[in-house]
Amino acid sequence: MKYFLRRIVFYVITAWAAITINFFIPRMMDGDPVSSFINKNQGRISSEARESLYVLFGLDSGASLWEQYVDYWKMLFSGDLGLSIMLFPSTVSEVIAQALPWTIGLVGIATVISFLLGSFLGVVIGWRRGSWADGLLPITTFFSSVPYFWLGLVAIMLFSVTWSVFPSSGAYQPGLVPGWNWEFISSVIEHGTLPAITIVLSSVAGWILGMRNMTVTVTSEDYVTVAQAKGLSERRVMFGYAARNAILPQVSGFALSLGFIVSGTLVMEKVFSYQGVGFTLLQAIGAHDYPLMQGIFLMITLSVLVANILADLAYVVLDPRTRQEG
Template sequence: MTPEIAQPDALAAGTTATRAVKGRGRVPWRFLGSRALFYLFTLWAALTINFFLPRMMKGDAVDQYLARNRNVSPEAAEALRALLGLDTDKSLLQQYLDYWGLLLRGDLGISLLHGLRPVTEVIAQALPWTIGLVGFATVVSFAIGTIGGAVVGWRRGSRLDALVPITTFLGTIPYFWLGLLAIAVFSVNLGWFPIGKAYGVGVTPEWSLEFVGEVIVHGTLPALTIIIASLGGWMLGMRNMMLTVLDEDYITVAQAKGMPNRRVLWGYAARNAVLPQIQSFALSIGFIVGGTIVMEMVFSYPGVGKLLLDATNAKDYALMQGVFLILTISVLVANIIADIAYAFLDPRTRQTEA
């Protein structure tokens, strides 16, 4: 008799999630090393562009300062340029080398727009507001949209499908109008939330329950508008991926074996469908540091986005470069974390790219 050849189990062999469990103990060093080199090159290129791009603009921060202060002497103006690294006696290459020397020492320069304060101090003051508000809203929106999209995709054809066009429609409304509409309805007419700012006028920031509560009240309305504006994209993307995954053979085999629907949904279908969402989420996490400029303008919120806008208008090179540096590093770190998570969840990624 010819011995029977054991056939592989489609459920065990066909899912990314199952293969990830088998290979979880192996660290993909080669894959991570190649990605690290790529990101180091990307960081160098971004910082080089960060140096040259502002200097291609007409005028500089000192010119803007002189336009507002007519009584500054030419000697004081030249001293300011030398202090800001804009000394015309130095070549552009020498300025570039000095820029890297200061950068490697952690010196981001001084901000003329903020009274010659160190750029690190100015950014450190605005960064927590942006991360606390936009970061929280982005994570909540991603979680609700991904979980909701998985459920809607699993129960396709039901009344839950109506959530997708509703949330997508809300996401197509310009955020400027959505924020103003929220202020008009919930702040002006109903009086449920403050109109703007991160805390009340005359309040001194301090670590107390009263101040934290006021910050939460002031941040609730802008956070809700961010969640509503971005929810549709997460839900639509996850729902479409679920529809693709549900047609795979291993899902059919799992259901044929009598597995509970909850296990099939979250253990196999959603776990594989969420992979493309991870990269998008990493990009969103990275751009949190940049803040939502429109949101910060509408709600007069003291975040990094408004700080970057003010620095651009004033041509404050040091502040622009400092904000761009933080933004670049945050995007790269978020993508590195996404690559690591992707490599462990989907072994095919590290096998292909290593």
């Protein structure tokens, strides 16, 4: 019980620090979002409305930073993330709610596939070290060292320009009305296949290498030797004994990956013009949209914290030693 209480206190302090930094960093950036908003709507908004816009967007120029900070916490506790400057009059919650399903659908599925596939291949390669399976290691090393956005550009050049197999941008065919019909769903699958394959190829290599190295380490442990001496099948020893213990360090990495699903792969979404959270965040940064930036950063922070909590719980379930120490 004390273990969980210590972890809860740690995560509460971490959340406070992250939210505080999330408040101050956008305000340290150059540029005035209200001025850019007025310039964008030239002729439709008078310059006399400047002070009202500061108050509307939670950037009251007459209030001190401390007052703005207190007001920001009040808004958070009331569930109000403010109005988006870039997409006014839409609220930040509405903008995030529109972009979040696209990122979770694409990056989430690709992350889970790459983890499961990479862990399985890593166990097999590590268990059969010294065989032909080790010949795959140079390939995995290559893909793990290649920047994923460069891989995305190569994929677009090959499969969208040279061979028109997949669309090069967008989340679905322009002109389609989103709905639960096969025409729209097939268009979403078609547009998401190429970025999903790119994400899997760029991330699966890391899971393979990590799992392979841990499998090689645990195969020399006594409990694996004893299991083999008992005459257990190779499959049972490999997955029931070696893989179960080798996968423990992978859990933390996978939990962090789940947390960063919310942020998406920023550059990847930009390369494919995919309308997810990462693409929206890059647009918000360019437009100095403080409320939207803060809202997205808040979602990323909370998702990473929740993912770490789930990782702690997974360790307790998978490793009996953690339960004894707790």
